[in-house]
Amino acid sequence: MAAYEKFVPEIPPLHEPFWAALRQHRVELQQCRRCGQFRFVPSELCPCGSPEYSWAPIAGTGEVYTYTIVHRAPTPAYQQDAPYVIAHVTMDEGPRMISNVVGCDPSDVFIGMPVEIVFDDVTPELTLYRFRPRS
Amino acid sequence: MPQFADAAFAGIAMTPQGDLSDRDPADVYWEVVQEALADAGLTLADVDGLIGDAPPGVGIRSALPGGAMADLVGHPLRFQASTSIGAAGQSAGIGLAALAIAHGLASVVVIPTVAAGGGSGYLGADRNAAVAHMARLGSPYEYVWGTTRVADYAVIARRHMYEYGTTEEQLAEIAVAQRYGATLNPLSVNGKRGEITIDDVMASRPIAEPLKLLDCCLVNQGAGCIVMTSATDAAAQGRHHPVLLLGWGEGQSYLDPCKAPSLASFEGGRLAADTAFGLAGVGRDEIDVAGISDHFTIGVIVELEAAGFCATGEGGSFVEGQATRIGGRLPVNTDGGFLSNSHAGSCGVFTVIELVRQLRHEAGPRQVEQASLAYAHGVGGVSQVQYGAVLGRA
Ligand SMILES: [Zn+2]
Numbered sequence: 001m002a003a004y005e006k007f008v009p010e011i012p013p014l015h016e017p018f019w020a021a022l023r024q025h026r027v028e029l030q031q032c033r034r035c036g037q038f039r040f041v042p043s044e045l046c047p048c049g050s051p052e053y054s055w056a057p058i059a060g061t062g063e064v065y066t067y068t069i070v071h072r073a074p075t076p077a078y079q080q081d082a083p084y085v086i087a088h089v090t091m092d093e094g095p096r097m098i099s100n101v102v103g104c105d106p107s108d109v110f111i112g113m114p115v116e117i118v119f120d121d122v123t124p125e126l127t128l129y130r131f132r133p134r135s
Numbered sequence: 136m137p138q139f140a141d142a143a144f145a146g147i148a149m150t151p152q153g154d155l156s157d158r159d160p161a162d163v164y165w166e167v168v169q170e171a172l173a174d175a176g177l178t179l180a181d182v183d184g185l186i187g188d189a190p191p192g193v194g195i196r197s198a199l200p201g202g203a204m205a206d207l208v209g210h211p212l213r214f215q216a217s218t219s220i221g222a223a224g225q226s227a228g229i230g231l232a233a234l235a236i237a238h239g240l241a242s243v244v245v246i247p248t249v250a251a252g253g254g255s256g257y258l259g260a261d262r263n264a265a266v267a268h269m270a271r272l273g274s275p276y277e278y279v280w281g282t283t284r285v286a287d288y289a290v291i292a293r294r295h296m297y298e299y300g301t302t303e304e305q306l307a308e309i310a311v312a313q314r315y316g317a318t319l320n321p322l323s324v325n326g327k328r329g330e331i332t333i334d335d336v337m338a339s340r341p342i343a344e345p346l347k348l349l350d351c352c353l354v355n356q357g358a359g360c361i362v363m364t365s366a367t368d369a370a371a372q373g374r375h376h377p378v379l380l381l382g383w384g385e386g387q388s389y390l391d392p393c394k395a396p397s398l399a400s401f402e403g404g405r406l407a408a409d410t411a412f413g414l415a416g417v418g419r420d421e422i423d424v425a426g427i428s429d430h431f432t433i434g435v436i437v438e439l440e441a442a443g444f445c446a447t448g449e450g451g452s453f454v455e456g457q458a459t460r461i462g463g464r465l466p467v468n469t470d471g472g473f474l475s476n477s478h479a480g481s482c483g484v485f486t487v488i489e490l491v492r493q494l495r496h497e498a499g500p501r502q503v504e505q506a507s508l509a510y511a512h513g514v515g516g517v518s519q520v521q522y523g524a525v526l527g528r529a
Pocket of ligand 1 (some may be wrong): 032033034035037046047048050
């Protein structure tokens with residue numbers, strides 16, 4: 001496998017279960033034990049004030065809230081993929097998540113587009129989540 | 136009771152903007168600080184307060200900026216403070232400087248910014264290094280996907296267009312209006328490139344759709360400095376018509392884009408503007424000229440809305456027909472702004488400098504006639520943290 005030259009995420013201990021689940025091709029978010037709200041990105045407190053949470057699976061489906069088509073990438077490794085889509089997606093459970101939309105032409109992406117998470121094992125240690133169109 | 140208006144903008148200065156990679160950053164820092172002091176009729180011996188950055192150098196200077204300055208001016212300072220409004224951090228410091236002066240904590244406060252020298256990162260002259268550096272400022276849940284600062288604002292633009300019908304041509308109005316101002320500003324980076332049209336903006340290459348090259352700020356170096364004193368001292372110097380800070384406020388809203396309730400409007404801007412206008416006792420319709428953070432054209436539209444110059448969603452139609460050009464309904468960023476004047480360092484300093492020129496009636500060919508009240512609005516990050524300030528001609 002060629003060396004992975006894109007940015008590798010810094011993962012503090014609080015966030016590790018999210019990335020560990022991804023390696024097993026599952027998406028788990030924090031769910032508040034007091035109010036039941038899912039939250040993302042990982043954080044130490046629910047907006048309701050409770051620090052108590054569980055990691056709980058989500059369906060991995062949602063719709064595009066907003067997006068951009070990137071032509072000018074941050075580094076040469078990303079530039080190879082340009083033009084590529086970065087979308088903010090409202091997941092069915094409520095939180096928004098950001099990733100690329102793959103599996104379609106960038107010009108086919110629209111706000112409201114139904115998408116689902118797919119997994120991309122970019123290194124043996126790192127699995128990323130991306131979105132693809134859902135019919 | 137002490138109030139903001141007890142403090143005045145006594146001195147301003149900026150260097151030529153562009154590529155200063157062959158200059159020592161510390162030399163440029165002292166050059167612009169001394170030039171601003173001279174503009175106020177003062178010298179380094181008079182300085183007893185500092186907002187933000189230390190003179191560039193080694194060791195612990197950056198952690199203890201006031202002490203670093205004391206080393207070099209040869210006397211202790213009475214006041215140092217910093218704000219955390221990103222690229223508007225130094226300019227937002229005008230509020231803290233005014234409070235310090237009004238309460239007798241300091242009498243001469245300098246507010247400098249400098250980007251010079253051969254280093255890389257956002258203060259360097261290397262565009263690729265600056266873009267890569269800025270791309271890493273977000274969380275891992277952003278940068279792993281190949282986000283850039285342009286992409287961060289592009290998603291705001293896209294959502295604003297979706298919710299309110301804002302068009303790419305309306306965004307282009309901002310770039311066109313500000314380039315005109317830059318052509319009248321010999322210190323600007325882009326003025327010599329001449330005027331542009333909406334068609335030019337629309338035809339410029341896409342960077343992160345819907346934002347195109349001419350929707351984006353400059354990447355350049357340069358330096359600027361503001362000096363604040365008491366209004367009484369500024370009037371006694373009599374070098375310029377005094378310009379006062381009438382009101383000021385901050386708003387700090389959601390940092391993580393996934394946690395922001397909306398990516399089409401930001402509560403922080405509303406909080407900042409409401410506080411600033413409230414303290415000043417001034418209405419939006421009284422403002423003659425504005426300086427609004429314009430890292431990207433969409434920023435001006437979103438911030439004009441947040442600051443209350445128009446309703447949320449109406450920023451696009453507000454700027455149509457060159458309404459923000461010199462001579463328009465509300466001239467904005469008359470020096471060219473970050474798009475066409477300068478985006479060096481803590482570039483909000485240049486926004487305030489231009490408003491002070493306007494209120495002194497020293498803006499030359501860019502002068503907004505009879506300007507007596509001005510509004511400054513700055514953002515940090517991707518608009519999450521904002522400040523607003525009302526300035527008045529005494
Ligand atoms: Zn909760």
